[in-house]
Amino acid sequence: MQLGEPSWMNEEHVIVRDSVQKFIAAEIAPHYEAWEEAGIVPRDIWNKLGEQGLLSPDMPEEYGGSGGNFEHLAVVIAEFARHGYASFAGSLLGVHSGIINHYILNNGSAEQKSRYLPSMASGEMVAAIAMTEPGAGSDLQGVTTTAKRDGNGYILNGAKTFISNGQHCDIVVVSAKTDSTVAGSKGISLLFVEKDAAGFSRGRNLDKIGLHSADTSELFFNDVRVEGDAVLGVAVADELFRTDDALNEGTLTVLRSQIVSGHSLSGAARRLKIGEFLAFGKGERNNGGTNKDSNLAGAFEALVGAVFVDKGFRAACDVVKRWLSEEIKVAKSSGVKKDPKTEYQLITQSLLGETPTYTITKNSGPDHSPTFWSEVSVGGVTKGKGSGPSKAAAERLAALSALKELKKGG
Secondary structure, three states: OOOOOOOOOOOOHHHEEEEEHHHHHHHOOOOOOHHHHHHOOOHHHHHHHHHHHOOOOOOHHHHOOOOOOOHHHHHHHHHHHOOOOHHHHHHHHHHHHHHHHHHHHHHHHHHHHHHHHHHHHOOOOOOOEEOOOOEEEEHHHHHHOOEEEEEOEEEEEEEEEEEEOOOOOOOEEEEEEEOOEEEEEEEEEEEEEEOOOHHHHHHHHEOOOOOOOOEEEEEEEEEEEEEOOOHHEEEHHHHHHHHOOOOOOHHHHHHHHHHHHHHOOOOHHHHHHHHHHOOHHHHHHHHOOOOOOOHHHEEEEEHHHHHHHHHHHHHHHHHHHHHHHHHHHHHHHHOOOOHHHHHHHHHHHHHHHOOOOEEEEEEOOOOOOOOEEEEEOOEEEEEEEEEEEEEOHHHHHHHHHHHHHHOOOO
């Protein structure tokens, strides 16, 4: 550990930090001055970042990430900033890894997560978010870019400026007005546009006072067609915001993710008695397929999508409001659920003034399917144990075990 490091940093964080330092020394420091003069980094630096696992350290392993949490990403970004490479810390990694990864993970459809997240983790895809406009700046309520309904999708028109990663981006998350009947930010949605989409074009790489090597661009959208994926998640977010416009973006995203879960959706499907109308083969039917959470949740999501295609977005929102109202009420009253490690750390620091320490005690299994064992201790006393397919998963389960013991009075 280095002098002045945060108290929450553990051995795993130090390993991540050291890998960033080695990467900077080998791949960034020798070239950074030239990149600043050129006004852009080379495209292959994204692939190199991906090869080192530095683009998605906090993303689930199933989507190509390292299975860590926000602390792991914070270590990566902080280390670039500490060495003076603000273009990487803020504009490149901050946008790609810190913002868009989480938009897709928490709001994207299953297909979007599978399509984009692994490629963003490897560096095969670079992501940008297009909000700022020539006439509106970063005031989203003044957005003039429009996305008008067309069948089961939208037709996107507008222009954006000062867009970080704009020259290299393979995917752009675009803010656009999708509902002109409501005022301000409530009628704005985020849409995915890929680089090869017809009608999408890039303008010049803009000169700036600082962050010179972070490409910052004009982007143009001329009758770009965008398919209407993830209708359910958007409809839930819309209802949350309509009932409480004081929710900040982070809370809104997490609450939406909690509501659009298999447990919540299957409950709504049971109230609708959707299972009675599902057709399965004999084997699945005999195994209780009409009452399985996964089948019912998928059927409810398909129902909302069908309503959207047939009757439009507001009708889909009405379905969500009627049949998920109880889940929305419970989520808002319960608040954002913390991950076990965060919750346990808050408790121990509050009650004991101590920060939990996690230790990987052993690991076994082949490289493609390992198992790790972790223990969490407070003040040198073991409080919980857990095992999982990654170090991060084992630590989370150890924290969960400690929380259960704490609630028992241990």
